[in-house]
Amino acid sequence: MVKIVEQSIETSELIDSVVSPGAGGIDIFLGTTRNTSKGKDVLTLYYEAYVPMALKLMGEIEREVRERWKISAITIIHRIGEVPVTEASVGIAVAAPHRKEAFEACRYAIDELKRRVPIWKKEVYKDGAVWVENAEALMKDGGSGEGKRN
Amino acid sequence: MPSQSILITVRLFASAKEVAKLSETKVELPIASRAGVVLDHLSDSYPAMTKLRPFIRLAVNEAYVDSDFTLHDGDEVAVLPPVSGG
Numbered sequence: 046m047v048k049i050v051e052q053s054i055e056t057s058e059l060i061d062s063v064v065s066p067g068a069g070g071i072d073i074f075l076g077t078t079r080n081t082s083k084g085k086d087v088l089t090l091y092y093e094a095y096v097p098m099a100l101k102l103m104g105e106i107e108r109e110v111r112e113r114w115k116i117s118a119i120t121i122i123h124r125i126g127e128v129p130v131t132e133a134s135v136g137i138a139v140a141a142p143h144r145k146e147a148f149e150a151c152r153y154a155i156d157e158l159k160r161r162v163p164i165w166k167k168e169v170y171k172d173g174a175v176w177v178e179n180a181e182a183l184m185k186d187g188g189s190g191e192g193k194r195n
Numbered sequence: 196m197p198s199q200s201i202l203i204t205v206r207l208f209a210s211a212k213e214v215a216k217l218s219e220t221k222v223e224l225p226i227a228s229r230a231g232v233v234l235d236h237l238s239d240s241y242p243a244m245t246k247l248r249p250f251i252r253l254a255v256n257e258a259y260v261d262s263d264f265t266l267h268d269g270d271e272v273a274v275l276p277p278v279s280g281g
Contacts, residue, residue, distance in 0.1 A: 076281050092280070095208055095273055098257035099280075123280060135281050155281060163254070163273070164280030165209035176210040178277035183252065183259070 047103035048122045049096055054136040063118035068140035072147035074155050076135040078128050082177070088169045092125040092134055095163040099123070102162045106154055114150040116141040121154055123164055134166070156181070201226055201268035205233055211251060211274045215241040224266065230255055231262030233272045250277050 046062060056075065063071055078090045103121050110119055117140040128134040137154050141147040158164075159179045167176050203222045212218050215237060222236055230253045237244045253260055254273040266272070 093209055094280070095206070095254070095257075095275065098254055098273065101257055159278070159281040161259075161278065162280050163208065163275050163278055165276065166279040166281075167209070176213070176276065177279045178250075179279045179281065182277035182279065184250065184277065 046118075046120045047100055047107055048120070049094055049099060049103075050122060050124050051126045052124070054122050054124055054133045056133075056136065059120055059122065059136045059138045062120040063138045063140040065117040065140050067142060068117040068147075069142050070144040070147045071138060071140045072144070072151040074135075074137045074151050075133040076155070077133050078130045080130045082168050085168075085170050087130065088171065089130060090128045090134065091167040091169060091174075092123070092128060093165050093167070094123065094125045096125075099162050099164055103158065106157045106162075109157070110139070110150045110154055113153070114141065114146040116146055116150050119150065119154065121158065123158070123162070125164070199226060200224060201228065201266060201270075203228075203233065203266055203269075204271045205237070205274065206271060207237075207274045208276065209279075210276045211244070211247060214243045214247055217241070226268075228266050229262060230260050230264040230266055230272055232266075233274070234262070237274065247276065251275065252277075 120138045122136045124134050139147045139151040160181045161183045167174050200223050205220050252275045255270050
């Protein structure tokens with residue numbers, strides 16, 4: 046299941062959404078708002094998404110995960126709007142018969158989300174705000190931005 | 196004129212939206228225009244877009260495309276700065 050929400054990501058709901066009798070483990074990743082970025086104090090984060098395309102690409106990632114690993118269930122949730130310090134902007138839960146698959150699939154899902162899903166984060170500081178970009182963001186030439194910017 | 200031109204919806208996000216002070220607009224283009232033409236238009240109308248342009252990815256109807264992708268009447272072109280979800 047993939048979802049974009051404007052409210053808090055409830056970890057209990059995230060877990061409940063993947064609980065399965067065939068699963069031997071559930072791996073959870075939560076991306077949370079940190080109060081610093083490159084030496085600056087971050088007051089809060091603001092997220093924006095191209096919602097229909099973001100949902101499509103999150104669904105594409107879900108399909109890829111299911112093709113690559115033997116998992117029982119996966120949920121990918123991204124929050125948009127303001128996400129205050131300590132709160133989660135993204136939550137991924139993967140249930141699988143064995144932990145290796147759960148860990149690997151969860152990592153793949155967050156890495157790919159950060160690379161290609163059209164969602165943007167604005168860091169708000171005391172003295173201004175900046176749209177940031179992920180080091181691994183898919184760039185125009187089809188490669189990643191790693192080493193080119195930042 | 197309808198057969199000579201196509202009408203495209205352009206959507207802008209994040210830094211692109213802020214720079215152009217525009218979230219959505221309609222653009223009339225010659226038939227068989229390539230997606231990259233949308234960025235030419237935006238850079239002409241909003242010079243501040245020029246700096247951002249090398250880093251913009253385009254999507255047509257919610258799928259990433261290259262700038263030489265051929266547009267059709269009614270297409271939605273999205274102007275996407277490098278993503279920063281997660």
